Amino acid sequence: MTNHNYASRVQNHNSSIIADLLVQSSDPQNISFAGGYPDASLFPSADLADAFQHAVADNTPAVFQYTDAKGPQELRELVAARHAKHMGYPATADDIIMTQGGQQAIDLLASLFLDAGDGLAIEGPTYLGAISIFENYAPKYYEIPIETDGINLAILEQQLQANRGADRIKLLYLVPDFQNPTGITISVAKRQRLAELAETYDFYIIEDAPYRELRYRGEHLPTLQSFDTHHRVIYVSSFSKILAPSLRIGYICASPTILTAVAGLKSAADIQSPNMTLDALTYYLNHYDIDAHIANMIPYYAKKRQTMIDALHKYMPSEVTFTEPEGGFFLWITAPASLDLNAFMYDVLIPKARIVYIPSQAQYIHGDVANSARLNFSAVAIEKIEPGIRLLAETFTNYLTNHPAE
Amino acid sequence: MTNHNYASRVQNHNSSIIADLLVQSSDPQNISFAGGYPDASLFPSADLADAFQHAVADNTPAVFQYTDAKGPQELRELVAARHAKHMGYPATADDIIMTQGGQQAIDLLASLFLDAGDGLAIEGPTYLGAISIFENYAPKYYEIPIETDGINLAILEQQLQANRGADRIKLLYLVPDFQNPTGITISVAKRQRLAELAETYDFYIIEDAPYRELRYRGEHLPTLQSFDTHHRVIYVSSFSKILAPSLRIGYICASPTILTAVAGLKSAADIQSPNMTLDALTYYLNHYDIDAHIANMIPYYAKKRQTMIDALHKYMPSEVTFTEPEGGFFLWITAPASLDLNAFMYDVLIPKARIVYIPSQAQYIHGDVANSARLNFSAVAIEKIEPGIRLLAETFTNYLTNHPAE
Numbered sequence: 001m002t003n004h005n006y007a008s009r010v011q012n013h014n015s016s017i018i019a020d021l022l023v024q025s026s027d028p029q030n031i032s033f034a035g036g037y038p039d040a041s042l043f044p045s046a047d048l049a050d051a052f053q054h055a056v057a058d059n060t061p062a063v064f065q066y067t068d069a070k071g072p073q074e075l076r077e078l079v080a081a082r083h084a085k086h087m088g089y090p091a092t093a094d095d096i097i098m099t100q101g102g103q104q105a106i107d108l109l110a111s112l113f114l115d116a117g118d119g120l121a122i123e124g125p126t127y128l129g130a131i132s133i134f135e136n137y138a139p140k141y142y143e144i145p146i147e148t149d150g151i152n153l154a155i156l157e158q159q160l161q162a163n164r165g166a167d168r169i170k171l172l173y174l175v176p177d178f179q180n181p182t183g184i185t186i187s188v189a190k191r192q193r194l195a196e197l198a199e200t201y202d203f204y205i206i207e208d209a210p211y212r213e214l215r216y217r218g219e220h221l222p223t224l225q226s227f228d229t230h231h232r233v234i235y236v237s238s239f240s241k242i243l244a245p246s247l248r249i250g251y252i253c254a255s256p257t258i259l260t261a262v263a264g265l266k267s268a269a270d271i272q273s274p275n276m277t278l279d280a281l282t283y284y285l286n287h288y289d290i291d292a293h294i295a296n297m298i299p300y301y302a303k304k305r306q307t308m309i310d311a312l313h314k315y316m317p318s319e320v321t322f323t324e325p326e327g328g329f330f331l332w333i334t335a336p337a338s339l340d341l342n343a344f345m346y347d348v349l350i351p352k353a354r355i356v357y358i359p360s361q362a363q364y365i366h367g368d369v370a371n372s373a374r375l376n377f378s379a380v381a382i383e384k385i386e387p388g389i390r391l392l393a394e395t396f397t398n399y400l401t402n403h404p405a406e
Numbered sequence: 407m408t409n410h411n412y413a414s415r416v417q418n419h420n421s422s423i424i425a426d427l428l429v430q431s432s433d434p435q436n437i438s439f440a441g442g443y444p445d446a447s448l449f450p451s452a453d454l455a456d457a458f459q460h461a462v463a464d465n466t467p468a469v470f471q472y473t474d475a476k477g478p479q480e481l482r483e484l485v486a487a488r489h490a491k492h493m494g495y496p497a498t499a500d501d502i503i504m505t506q507g508g509q510q511a512i513d514l515l516a517s518l519f520l521d522a523g524d525g526l527a528i529e530g531p532t533y534l535g536a537i538s539i540f541e542n543y544a545p546k547y548y549e550i551p552i553e554t555d556g557i558n559l560a561i562l563e564q565q566l567q568a569n570r571g572a573d574r575i576k577l578l579y580l581v582p583d584f585q586n587p588t589g590i591t592i593s594v595a596k597r598q599r600l601a602e603l604a605e606t607y608d609f610y611i612i613e614d615a616p617y618r619e620l621r622y623r624g625e626h627l628p629t630l631q632s633f634d635t636h637h638r639v640i641y642v643s644s645f646s647k648i649l650a651p652s653l654r655i656g657y658i659c660a661s662p663t664i665l666t667a668v669a670g671l672k673s674a675a676d677i678q679s680p681n682m683t684l685d686a687l688t689y690y691l692n693h694y695d696i697d698a699h700i701a702n703m704i705p706y707y708a709k710k711r712q713t714m715i716d717a718l719h720k721y722m723p724s725e726v727t728f729t730e731p732e733g734g735f736f737l738w739i740t741a742p743a744s745l746d747l748n749a750f751m752y753d754v755l756i757p758k759a760r761i762v763y764i765p766s767q768a769q770y771i772h773g774d775v776a777n778s779a780r781l782n783f784s785a786v787a788i789e790k791i792e793p794g795i796r797l798l799a800e801t802f803t804n805y806l807t808n809h810p811a812e
Contacts (some may be wrong), residue, residue, distance in 0.1 A: 003663075003664075005577075005609070006518060006608060006667065007517065008515075008517060009521075010671070011669050014812070035443060037472055038471075040468070041467065043471075045466035045467045045470060048470060049462040052461075052462040052682060053458070053459050056454065056458040056459070060454075060455060061447065061449045061451045063652065064449045064451060064454060064650035064652050065444075065446045065651060067652065100506065100676040101676055103676050107674065107675055107676070111413065111415065111542065112416055113411060113413055114416040115414050115415075118413070129673075132673065135674075136517065136671075136674060170411050171411075176556065202411070204411060210659075241579050244470035244471070245470065245472045245677075246470050246471055246472060246473065246678070246680055246681035247470070247682075248677070248679065248680045257409075258409075261409075261412065264417070264538075265542075268509075268513065268535070268537075268538040268539050268541075268542060270507055270510040270513070271507055271509045272652070272654065273506075273654065274652055274653060274654045275652035276458060276682065276683060277683070280682075
């Protein structure tokens with residue numbers, strides 16, 4: 001990006017890295033563990049097609065006209081009721097705004113809170129699409145490491161105490177359930193403490209939970225928002241993973257005061273989301289059972305997860321460790337510290353084994369952790385998981401044998 | 407917006423003004439000349455419903471999965487062919503990115519070019535939705551007045567010459583055809599000169615043309631982009647006015663280099679637009695004749711325009727002047743300089759006549775022109791135009807009689 005007329009936010013954008021990964025990921029000759037897509041065979045396609053047909057045929061011409069930036073009242077009531085039932089927070093329609101997927105929700109909240117140089121705390125690593133949003137706002141980053149039970153609270157509290165003035169942390173972005181990219185879930189004790197810290201230190205938390213309802217083992221944990229008594233936790237979710245991503249429907253659950261400001265930013269960004277997708281979702285939620293649909297998907301994703309974990313245990317050399325998430329789409333592998341998994345992928349793995357993943361560099365703000373990678377199990381065909389992991393493991397084994405750690 | 411955690415862009419946002427205007431505009435007891443909606447009775451609702459039914463039923467499950475941020479190749483080819491035919495610029499699919507309406511197109515381009523403090527030239531007055539975008543980027547504004555043949559080039563050139571260093575104008579935003587809000591069209595000579603100036607002074611032009619194809623009198627003028635030989639003019643348009651606004655489909659036509667950067671910003675903003683709306687538009691363009699649909703709408707809008715202009719000539723006191731646009735949705739009235747049309751609307755017009763418009767203040771960056779207003783003729787029912795304008799004119803006459811100019 002060399003055009004001197006471009007804004008500085010574009011000069012160091014990570015989109016070219018992601019674009020190249022997408023090219024590698026979509027090459028049919030490669031086995032891709034890089035994607036973040038849900039399994040298209042699990043979409044309730046016939047039900048969604050029915051919902052769209054009703055939405056566009058039943059509501060003409062109003063369905064084609066402009067409406068409210070927040071989304072239809074009836075849909076916000078349905079989403080609020082679902083949120084109250086499953087997320088443990090007494091939401092009403094006034095606490096809900098529909099967004100263009102979870103991605104736009106994060107962008108609108110970044111726009112609401114972040115001036116250039118403002119303190120933003122994130123998990124290290126974190127969702128690469130969130131990084132591409134935050135980079136546009138030029139915040140001061142506080143990258144807090146993750147432990148096996150989630151974000152390292154000792155380091156977060158140390159940073160909160162050490163930075164009280166203009167550098168103070170205003171916003172904390174978290175993916176508490178089956179985090180993208182690590183698959184790690186934040187413990188209940190840490191959730192409760194995080195809600196308290198937000199009030200004590202006067203910051204806001206974005207609880208981004210697109211994978212929350214896709215739990216394959218164990219029990220659902222209470223949301224951070226359920227511990228929040230001061231409107232400090234802003235909940236973001238999406239129908240992309242539990243229904244279909246190309247609907248581009250997500251939502252924010254927050255106080256009406258915050259949502260008034262968000263709606264103004266949404267109006268500026270795109271006026272509103274398309275009525276047809278919002279009305280189709282309204283029809284779907286009224287006429288089909290989304291909870292039953294999610295319950296039906298769980299065994300399929302659970303089997304893909306288990307297949308990948310079993311193969312990793314069976315084939316991966318002991319120098320390469322991995323997480324065993326209880327839900328979501330991803331797990332995280334870590335190689336010996338000397339091994340750069342971006343260079344390894346482009347120099348060895350793609351040429352020799354035609355396998356791709358997302359190297360850790362793209363998932364840290366400063367790209368300074370090089371020996372980890374995200375593996376996706378949701379999108380890859382189940383019959384390719386075991387042979388793909390075996391091939392990946394063999395390539396690691398050969399490489400590590402020929403390049404012993406210094 | 408008093409929360410000290412919010413970003414400065416939110417503190418002085420004009421969204422609350424617009425929100426209040428929307429409330430007034432949607433009150434069924436008011437006659438609203440404030441809206442900017444197309445006439446819903448002209449939507450090709452049955453054809454669009456058919457297109458949606460095919461889009462969701464024919465392409466499952468792919469229609470529900472993630473795809474490319476730029477939009478489907480087939481749709482970009484159709485849009486490029488239409489653009490080449492009607493806009494006089496030899497576009498191919500590589501020159502097109504689909505956006506979430508024209509609104510997102512402008513936002514993505516503002517994000518591409520504008521750092522805080524960068525020079526942005528706009529017409530005074532200009533589209534209020536563009537102002538709400540630009541306010542988020544904190545540019546240095548150069549507000550260039552409009553003459554009867556469009557933007558005042560002498561003042562623009564003076565500003566271009568006077569500001570060569572860090573304050574130089576990087577970007578110029580224009581609505582050349584039937585401008586929102588004035589209805590004024592930029593002359594051919596000025597279009598040609600603007601394209602030259604962009605290359606001479608190293609700036610970019612956003613040619614925002616959502617109303618271009620709705621011309622009721624006279625001949626279509628060549629686009630600014632048709633005079634551009636250096637990729638300096640970036641064309642933005644939308645299917646909101648010629649088809650249906652809630653599709654939320656617009657496009658940018660620009661060089662592939664620029665579009666690569668725009669696609670990265672689009673990915674960060676919302677990953678992609680919904681496939682169903684894009685696929686439905688593809689089906690519609692393949693199976694229906696959008697040019698015939700536009701031609702069918704012209705007489706209806708032409709009649710609304712003529713009814714409003716005839717009523718203004720018949721009833722409006724001579725102290726109130728107005729434009730007579732050859733297309734689009736709006737005309738612009740100007741009262742004596744001492745009359746504040748925002749105060750007049752809230753204090754006199756709504757209480758006495760239940761009529762609303764958009765006062766000029768909201769359509770200038772600094773709100774310093776108070777005696778003009780935008781009147782919309784596209785959305786109001788045709789039988790309400792003549793009595794509404796008569797009532798508006800009588801209210802003006804009474805007020806001006808009782809409050810003679812100082």
